[in-house]
Amino acid sequence: MALANINLNRFAVFVALVRAGSFTAASEQLGMTKAMVSQHIAKLEEELGVTLLVRSTRRMSLTEAGERFHEDCVRVMADAEAAVSRLDERRDTPMxxxxxxxxxxxxxxxxxxxxxxxxxxxxxxxxxxxxxxxxxxxxxxxxxxxxxxxxxxxxxxxxxxxxxFRQCLVASPAYVARRGAPSVPDELAAHDWVSLSVLSSPTRWTFTDGAGVEHTVRTRPVASANSTLAAHAFVVAGLGISVLPDYVVDADLATGRLVPLLDGYRLPDGxxxxxxxxxxxxxxxxxxxxxxxxxxxxxxxxxxxxxxxxxx
CATH class of the missing domain: 3.40.190.10 (Periplasmic binding protein-like II)
Known part of the structure; x- marks a missing residue:
């Protein structure tokens, strides 16, 4: 017989019936009518091609095949419950x-x-x-x-x-000593710029002043890097000015290894x-x-x- 031709839900009905001891008790436990329980068992026997229960007006008993099948069904149901429990555990516990x-x-x-x-x-x-x-x-x-x-x-x-994170316009003290510090965004066009190539627009920057006015400038790269840490290394070495995230330059700003530029202007947070x-x-x-x-x-x-x- 093919498993695809058997309604596995009837296994649970069969196990519940044997555990309850009667069709009446099983119907109460399963929340279905007594006739429906009986119909499920009859259909299961038909699908399996064997008699599982011997019924009389007063009692029911398992056939030899029914006893063996019941043992297997209990094991199958226990395995199914364990599988669901493991799934619940995975759903509730990181693993x-x-x-x-x-x-x-x-x-x-x-x-x-x-x-x-x-x-x-x-x-x-x-x-x-x-x-x-x-x-x-x-x-x-x-x-x-x-x-x-x-x-x-x-x-x-x-x-x-x-x-x-904040975007910070920074340079090294050596660069500022050599080239001076810009006082307005437009002056950045004349400075050496370290470009981060992974940005969608690595040379175009828009600053906002205290009055909310935007100032857009296009910079002139003297060096380019495809990673923030490489661009940071260029800036620390004094090669040029760049915009770097605060989590990269916070320690440098606190120790003076890098200096902030264009106080009074801001870039959008990332x-x-x-x-x-x-x-x-x-x-x-x-x-x-x-x-x-x-x-x-x-x-x-x-x-x-x-x-x-x-x-x-």
Missing amino acids: GVLRVAAAGDHGPAIVAPALAAFASLHPQVSVELVVSDEIADLIAERFDLSIRIGWLRDSSLRAARLST GVHAVYPGKQTSVKVRAFIDLLRERMSRGRKAIRTPDCPGAG
Whole structure:
């Protein structure tokens, strides 16, 4: 006989009937009529091609085949309940591999410590961090989520905003000593610029002054880099001016390794987003997003240097 021809729901009715001891008691436990219970058992016997029960007006008893089949059914039902229980556990408890993509600057500095804390909190999870300044294909590369910096492109993926960051116009003290500091955005066109090539518009910048007036300037690159950390290294070496995120330059501004420029002007804040595929988020992804958002919120409160555009 083919399993496809058997209604497996009737296994549960059969087990409940044997456990209850009568059609009347089984109908009460199952919430169906006595006639329906009887119909299910008759259909099951028809599908199996064997007699499972011997009925009389006063009692019922299992046939030899019925006894063996009942033992098997109890085992099948127990396995099914255990499978559902394991599924519920996975739905409620983070477990498995959490594979995350992040940018080269943000990944090691922010995401890696958060993943370490997450793994300590959830020992049933193993974590994997892939660092790259290229935008990862989450579905093709089987990532659970990606932490993306800046402004999101149109996408079929879902996103959760984690935090914001300030864009800071900075230079090294050596550069300022050699070339001077710009006093208005238009003067940036005459300065040496370090460009970050992964930006959609790496040489065009719009500043807003205290009165809300926008000032757009096109810069002249003397160097270009495809990662924020490489651009940062160029700026620290005194090669030119650039706009870098606050989480990269906060320590430099506090120690004087870099200096802020164009006080009184600001750049728009950027966003930090967790991007993930699928309509339903797994418990491990939701838990990590919550942890990362809370850690980033704490970090911004603890380290907030006002000395760059966008801090007001």
